[in-house]
Amino acid sequence: MESVFDKLWRLGPAPFVLKAIVVAIVADVLLLAFILLRRTRRKRYFAKRDARVFQFRQKWDALISGQIPFESWRKKPFDRRIVETIALDAFESAGPEESARLLKFLRASGLIEKRIYEARHHTGWRRLRALAALGRTRAPEGILALAEALRDGSEEARLAALRGLGSMACPRAAEEILAWVSEAGLVVPALPLQSALIQCCVERPRLLLPHLKVARGSLREVLGRVLGEVATPSMGLDLLQFVEDDMAELRAAAARALAHSQSGLALDVLSELVRDRIWFVRLRAIVSLGQLSDRRAKPALLRGLTDSHRMVRLRAAEALVGIDTEMADTFAQVLATRDRYGLHAYLTAVENADLLGKLGSDLEQSTSIGPEEKERLQNVLRSGSLGVPDKSALENVAKNAVVLP
Amino acid sequence: MIRFLEISNYTLFWYYLASNIAYLVMLLVAFKTSAAHQHRLESHRLAWIKESPLAPPITIIVPAHNEEASIRVEVRNLLELDYPELEIVVVNDGSDDGTLDEMRQEFRLRPVRSVYVASLKSAPVRGLYRSGVDARLLVIDKEPAGSKADAINAALNAATSPYVCIVDADSVLERDALLRIMVPVLADPKRVVAVGGIIRVLNGSEIAKGNLRRARLPRKSIEIIQVIEYLRAFLIGREAWSQGNMLMIISGAFGVFRTDLVRAVGGYRPNTIGEDFDLVARLHKHLLEKRAEYRIHFVPDPMCWTEVPSDLKSLSRQRARWQKGLLDVLWLTRGMLFRPRYGRIGFFALPYLWVFEFAAPVIEILGIATIILAAVLGVLSRAFFLQFLLFGYTFATVISIGSVLQEEITYKRYNDWQDVVRLVSYCFFEHFPYRQMHMFWRLQGIWQYLRGDHVWGTLKRKGMQSASVP
Numbered sequence: 001m002e003s004v005f006d007k008l009w010r011l012g013p014a015p016f017v018l019k020a021i022v023v024a025i026v027a028d029v030l031l032l033a034f035i036l037l038r039r040t041r042r043k044r045y046f047a048k049r050d051a052r053v054f055q056f057r058q059k060w061d062a063l064i065s066g067q068i069p070f071e072s073w074r075k076k077p078f079d080r081r082i083v084e085t086i087a088l089d090a091f092e093s094a095g096p097e098e099s100a101r102l103l104k105f106l107r108a109s110g111l112i113e114k115r116i117y118e119a120r121h122h123t124g125w126r127r128l129r130a131l132a133a134l135g136r137t138r139a140p141e142g143i144l145a146l147a148e149a150l151r152d153g154s155e156e157a158r159l160a161a162l163r164g165l166g167s168m169a170c171p172r173a174a175e176e177i178l179a180w181v182s183e184a185g186l187v188v189p190a191l192p193l194q195s196a197l198i199q200c201c202v203e204r205p206r207l208l209l210p211h212l213k214v215a216r217g218s219l220r221e222v223l224g225r226v227l228g229e230v231a232t233p234s235m236g237l238d239l240l241q242f243v244e245d246d247m248a249e250l251r252a253a254a255a256r257a258l259a260h261s262q263s264g265l266a267l268d269v270l271s272e273l274v275r276d277r278i279w280f281v282r283l284r285a286i287v288s289l290g291q292l293s294d295r296r297a298k299p300a301l302l303r304g305l306t307d308s309h310r311m312v313r314l315r316a317a318e319a320l321v322g323i324d325t326e327m328a329d330t331f332a333q334v335l336a337t338r339d340r341y342g343l344h345a346y347l348t349a350v351e352n353a354d355l356l357g358k359l360g361s362d363l364e365q366s367t368s369i370g371p372e373e374k375e376r377l378q379n380v381l382r383s384g385s386l387g388v389p390d391k392s393a394l395e396n397v398a399k400n401a402v403v404l405p
Numbered sequence: 406m407i408r409f410l411e412i413s414n415y416t417l418f419w420y421y422l423a424s425n426i427a428y429l430v431m432l433l434v435a436f437k438t439s440a441a442h443q444h445r446l447e448s449h450r451l452a453w454i455k456e457s458p459l460a461p462p463i464t465i466i467v468p469a470h471n472e473e474a475s476i477r478v479e480v481r482n483l484l485e486l487d488y489p490e491l492e493i494v495v496v497n498d499g500s501d502d503g504t505l506d507e508m509r510q511e512f513r514l515r516p517v518r519s520v521y522v523a524s525l526k527s528a529p530v531r532g533l534y535r536s537g538v539d540a541r542l543l544v545i546d547k548e549p550a551g552s553k554a555d556a557i558n559a560a561l562n563a564a565t566s567p568y569v570c571i572v573d574a575d576s577v578l579e580r581d582a583l584l585r586i587m588v589p590v591l592a593d594p595k596r597v598v599a600v601g602g603i604i605r606v607l608n609g610s611e612i613a614k615g616n617l618r619r620a621r622l623p624r625k626s627i628e629i630i631q632v633i634e635y636l637r638a639f640l641i642g643r644e645a646w647s648q649g650n651m652l653m654i655i656s657g658a659f660g661v662f663r664t665d666l667v668r669a670v671g672g673y674r675p676n677t678i679g680e681d682f683d684l685v686a687r688l689h690k691h692l693l694e695k696r697a698e699y700r701i702h703f704v705p706d707p708m709c710w711t712e713v714p715s716d717l718k719s720l721s722r723q724r725a726r727w728q729k730g731l732l733d734v735l736w737l738t739r740g741m742l743f744r745p746r747y748g749r750i751g752f753f754a755l756p757y758l759w760v761f762e763f764a765a766p767v768i769e770i771l772g773i774a775t776i777i778l779a780a781v782l783g784v785l786s787r788a789f790f791l792q793f794l795l796f797g798y799t800f801a802t803v804i805s806i807g808s809v810l811q812e813e814i815t816y817k818r819y820n821d822w823q824d825v826v827r828l829v830s831y832c833f834f835e836h837f838p839y840r841q842m843h844m845f846w847r848l849q850g851i852w853q854y855l856r857g858d859h860v861w862g863t864l865k866r867k868g869m870q871s872a873s874v875p
Contacts (some may be wrong), residue, residue, distance in 0.1 A: 018792060020422075020796055020800070021792065021795050021796045021799055024796065024799035024800045024802070024803050025799050027799075027803045028799060028802050028803055028806060031803065031806040031807060031810050032806060032829060034810060035806075035809065035810055035813055035825065035829065038813060038814070039813070039822070039825065092452075125444040128444065128445075156445065159592075163453065166453070167453075189592045189593045189594075190594070190595075191459055191591045191592065191593075191594060192591075192592065194459055195453065195457050195459060198457075198458065198459070225459075229458055229459075310522060310565075311565065314565060341522075344518065347518050348517065348518065351517040351518065351535060352517070352535060352540055354537075354540075384518040
């Protein structure tokens with residue numbers, strides 16, 4: 001007797017299509033079966049997992065103190081994963097005492113040893129998972145295994161190791177990262193490297209200085225940016241050497257770092273950097289001047305208010321508003337620049353800080369401004385514009401507007 | 406005549422086969438890349454971005470035209486997003502309902518004269534307002550200009566961050582969506598210039614205080630079919646195109662762009678219909694002409710939930726508009742076709758869009774017409790006809806179920822068994838008659854465009870009512 005398949009086969013001259021139909025039907029069935037089986041399996045897995053998590057949480061203190069023998073869960077991968085996850089999650093929010101207790105537990109139970117072994121001997125995703133977990137333990141004995149992974153051929157592994165070292169947040173991890181970038185150069189994207197170094201160098205930012213002196217190209221930029229983030233007030237003089245660096249990124253980093261400096265020189269240097277030819281160096285200098293909160297920075301900030309770059313003007317205005325206690329005088333000085341973009345930026349910053357009312361009353365009560373000038377300032381404050389400028393001023397504004405970034 | 410009908414039928418068959426094989430290849434690529442993405446996230450903790458001082462500021466731009474039903478919830482949702490430095494610019498694009506009043510009440514808006522340098526063209530701005538509740542919120546009230554592009558340009562003029570994120574006013578972002586969408590940017594800020602996130606269907610889900618509480622499948626058939634379409638388009642199509650750096654569309658409902666580049670290409674084209682596609686196409690053109698090394702990414706996990714049309718009339722208008730937008734941009738970028746300087750965009754991405762997106766309704770409807778004609782004339786091979794129908798149906802179903810599987814394996818937002826069963830069932834029903842109706846709407850779109858009807862058109866929105874708001 002002829003089979004159904006034979007009947008279908010004889011339907012037409014295109015056996016290829018028929019085969020394709022059969023394949024498609026089989027694929028449909030397989031996909032559906034996979035979805036249903038996976039759902040069922042996951043449902044069971046999560047039910048079992050939830051129950052086990054609940055059990056472990058119930059006896060958590062006994063478990064981490066060792067009252068419950070580690071062997072009872074360590075040899076079962078399912079249980080081990082749960083215990084490790086709970087411990088690492090607890091680690092994230094633990095205070096110093098609890099952290100020490102958890103670290104002791106991770107060491108005693110052999111979990112750290114296991115992760116170190118996996119980080120060294122496994123490959124692929126299992127290795128990445130081990131590297132990430134090792135970083136989360138913040139155990140110093142994991143640093144070497146992580147540092148070895150920095151030299152791995154795979155970028156994913158290098159990144160995982162870098163993030164792991166970053167979460168260690170200690171100078172020893174920073175030393176390993178810096179030693180590695182010194183020999184290998186910038187072989188990972190800049191941001192993860194910056195992030196890791198920032199976390200690790202906070203305690204000892206001076207670690208960066210010798211490497212900055214010898215680094216070249218984009219690695220130097222990265223280290224400069226890190227220095228900008230982590231520099232401390234005591235580093236004031238060390239930073240001055242970068243103020244005249246050829247690399248704009250480094251000048252910007254120096255400007256950023258000088259915000260943390262208490263040296264009297266910082267103000268002068270930043271006021272100089274406000275004139276830099278690169279806009280983001282000027283921007284960093286203006287932001288740092290704002291952070292210094294020193295009223296002597298006012299002339300430099302007023303200069304920033306007339307900058308050709310919009311971001312610089314905005315930040316200068318915010319800084320002026322932030323450091324100011326005598327708003328009426330500052331407002332008069334802003335008007336004296338005759339720069340309508342600067343005025344606009346200043347008024348925006350005043351409005352954003354919700355200080356418009358204060359500026360109005362300061363103007364009203366000011367004794368240092370004559371009545372005529374006071375009225376003019378009040379008019380400008382009300383209208384938000386400088387009034388009718390002369391023709392040449394208008395032409396200048398139009399010319400500037402074309403090139404405004 | 407008979408010869409013509411034969412050729413037509415076989416052409417349709419090969420076209421269908423090629424289109425499905427292309428999608429099958431994309432499905433396989435998507436399976437592989439999603440798995441890699443999932444593994445990568447295991448070693449990449451989002452909290453690090455959240456705490457990083459290096460996370461670049463983002464300006465979220467929300468164009469809003471007659472969105473009084475959803476604007477409060479939407480803005481509240483945005484203000485609660487996890488991201489270290491945010492600015493939110495809502496543009497009231499000449500609404501004639503109470504959109505602005507809703508925001509005034511909810512966020513205590515006060516007029517400001519914020520810096521607004523009109524470097525990009527847009528309709529006149531009536532006023533700028535800053536929120537008294539949260540200073541990160543700026544509202545621009547402007548004259549209507551009839552296009553979303555114009556509203557976005559106005560917001561771009563006020564944006565002060567190096568990255569802008571465009572979000573639709575009727576969408577809900579998951580709390581960590583910005584952290585997730587910025588992962589590729591932070592990994593490679595010099596090369597990654599734009600990133601698109603996934604858009605999911607909000608209808609039917611539960612919303613609480615502007616946040617998605619529980620994802621549920623909508624009730625109406627027409628909405629469920631759109632769920633499958635969205636899964637297919639994003640989890641398969643965009644994922645695969647992004648792998649080849651040939652992503653041509655970042656959805657207008659949720660995407661991040663480098664502000665300087667958007668300004669460099671002149672912002673959004675005000676009279677465009679498909680402004681999202683248009684911008685990405687111009688970014689590709691601009692960067693390829695400069696021979697820049699760049700990447701435009703798609704990330705499948707930062708989720709944006711959006712309301713989709715729940716009646717046939719609105720859906721037909723939306724799809725016709727999408728087709729008009731497609732044709733509009735394809736026509737404008739025709740100069741990029743097969744030119745070596747535009748590389749894979751000129752040789753693969755654009756030709757694919759011409760052949761399998763633009764021409765699909767024409768070829769399919771013409772094909773159906775010739776099959777019917779052949780049947781009437783008695784020249785149709787019954788075997789061929791049956792085989793063709795069966796093959797087309799089963800193959801297309803594989804792709805649809807594949808996209809549901811992709812969602813199951815990776816993000817698994819529909820936890821209810823009932824939802825999954827319904828979703829899978831609809832994979833078998835969407836090919837008749839919805840697919841044919843869809844083709845007809847797209848054909849209408851082409852016809853409207855050729856007739857010179859370039860109007861955006863309005864869609865009926867239910868606001869957050871399509872999702873349940875406890």
